[in-house]
Amino acid sequence: MNNILNSERLATRRRALHQIPEAGFQEFKTQEFLLEIFKNCPQQHLTIETWKTGIFVFVAGSSPRKTIGYRADMDGLPMKEETGFPFSSVHEGMMHACGHDFHMTIGTALIEYFAVNQPVHNLVFFFQPAEEGPGGAEPMMAASQFKSFYPDEIYALHIAPEYPVGTIATKPEILFANTSELFVDFQGKGGHAAFPHTTEDMVVAASHFVTQLQTIVARNVSPLDSAVVTIGKIEAGTKQNIIAENARAEGTIRTLSMEAMQEVKSRIEDIAKGIETSFRCRTSIDYGANYCQVYNDAALTKEFISYAEKSNTVNLEICDKAMTGEDFGYFLEKVPGVMFWLGVNSEHGLHSNKLNPEEDALLPAVKWLIEWLEYRAS
Numbered sequence: 001m002n003n004i005l006n007s008e009r010l011a012t013r014r015r016a017l018h019q020i021p022e023a024g025f026q027e028f029k030t031q032e033f034l035l036e037i038f039k040n041c042p043q044q045h046l047t048i049e050t051w052k053t054g055i056f057v058f059v060a061g062s063s064p065r066k067t068i069g070y071r072a073d074m075d076g077l078p079m080k081e082e083t084g085f086p087f088s089s090v091h092e093g094m095m096h097a098c099g100h101d102f103h104m105t106i107g108t109a110l111i112e113y114f115a116v117n118q119p120v121h122n123l124v125f126f127f128q129p130a131e132e133g134p135g136g137a138e139p140m141m142a143a144s145q146f147k148s149f150y151p152d153e154i155y156a157l158h159i160a161p162e163y164p165v166g167t168i169a170t171k172p173e174i175l176f177a178n179t180s181e182l183f184v185d186f187q188g189k190g191g192h193a194a195f196p197h198t199t200e201d202m203v204v205a206a207s208h209f210v211t212q213l214q215t216i217v218a219r220n221v222s223p224l225d226s227a228v229v230t231i232g233k234i235e236a237g238t239k240q241n242i243i244a245e246n247a248r249a250e251g252t253i254r255t256l257s258m259e260a261m262q263e264v265k266s267r268i269e270d271i272a273k274g275i276e277t278s279f280r281c282r283t284s285i286d287y288g289a290n291y292c293q294v295y296n297d298a299a300l301t302k303e304f305i306s307y308a309e310k311s312n313t314v315n316l317e318i319c320d321k322a323m324t325g326e327d328f329g330y331f332l333e334k335v336p337g338v339m340f341w342l343g344v345n346s347e348h349g350l351h352s353n354k355l356n357p358e359e360d361a362l363l364p365a366v367k368w369l370i371e372w373l374e375y376r377a378s
């Protein structure tokens with residue numbers, strides 16, 4: 001027990017995971033690292049099954065009448081780490097910049113604990129690939145193992161840079177937004193930089209498109225609703241003195257209602273048609289992966305909040321909803337449960353290449369989840 005509930009041990013494990021971030025469905029080393037930990041646990045009550053690069057760990061209860069789930073996501077992001085940590089990523093151009101190294105570390109400690117301290121009811125842990133995209137939750141839930149270990153309720157956390165260590169935060173009902181990826185390709189005539197009148201210039205077309213997108217939230221979505229349209233990446237051209245014949249804009253749409261999502265998509269399509277006319281080019285739109293909202297079960301969240309308020313391990317705050325996306329929403333669509341933020345007091349935010357969550361946040365998170373899962377599984 002003392003061995004498991006040990007800050008330094010948790011930090012060491014987090015650092016090892018931090019060094020090996022991998023893209024969605026490429027989490028091969030991460031899976032191997034986690035399997036090694038699970039194989040070193042007492043095996044009496046454990047069933048460990050792999051699915052693609054993910055893992056299911058089932059802990060059989062002593063007298064089970066239900067199954068309680070916990071999910072941790074596994075993938076990193078394509079970013080060059082700039083933290084300067086001695087334990088920085090050894091995978092060039094990849095970083096755990098969204099805290100999945102924390103989420104997994106906490107999950108492993110819970111398994112180590114419950115492998116020794118058998119719960120009354122069953123527990124099931126989902127180590128899920130590809131949360132950042134293209135989405136691992138839906139296909140993992142379609143796997144046969146999910147049906148065998150089907151949970152009656154489920155929990156997950158996400159690190160929150162803005163909250164202090166020891167704080168958890170949640171709210172009933174909508175916590176995170178609906179999301180849709182957005183990929184737009186532009187194709188037109190390129191040519192010599194000195195003869196722009198003979199070309200269609202996809203740098204200019206894509207730039208106008210991105211500028212016009214800004215009017216959607218400002219002028220098409222109701223001020224009483226919420227939406228985000230972000231373009232995070234643009235690619236165009238091959239050289240500074242060649243007018244580009246191709247451009248690509250990549251982004252994401254976030255809304256709190258499906259009506260707003262439809263409205264935003266329809267306006268994006270209108271704007272793309274306008275660009276085609278104005279710039280005599282062709283456009284094509286691909287919406288990539290879509291995630292449903294994260295919707296916390298009202299009754300379970302109420303119980304979660306009142307239990308946390310009585311706990312000496314964490315401080316509970318009621319938060320507002322956020323325009324973050326999470327494919328944990330798919331679990332919550334089928335299984336009642338709660339997602340919550342875990343304070344890690346980082347000066348730099350999620351998806352920053354300088355994200356520096358405090359490792360002191362790991363121990364209270366593990367202790368709190370042991371308390372909560374033990375309460376739910378006893």
Ligand SMILES: CC(=O)N[C@@H](CCC[C@H](N)C(=O)O)C(=O)O
Binds near residue numbers: 098291325
């Ligand atoms: C917690 C978090 O940061 N999640 C991601 C989910 C990304 C979904 C999808 N790939 C998209 O970009 O729309 C987020 O960016 O909120």
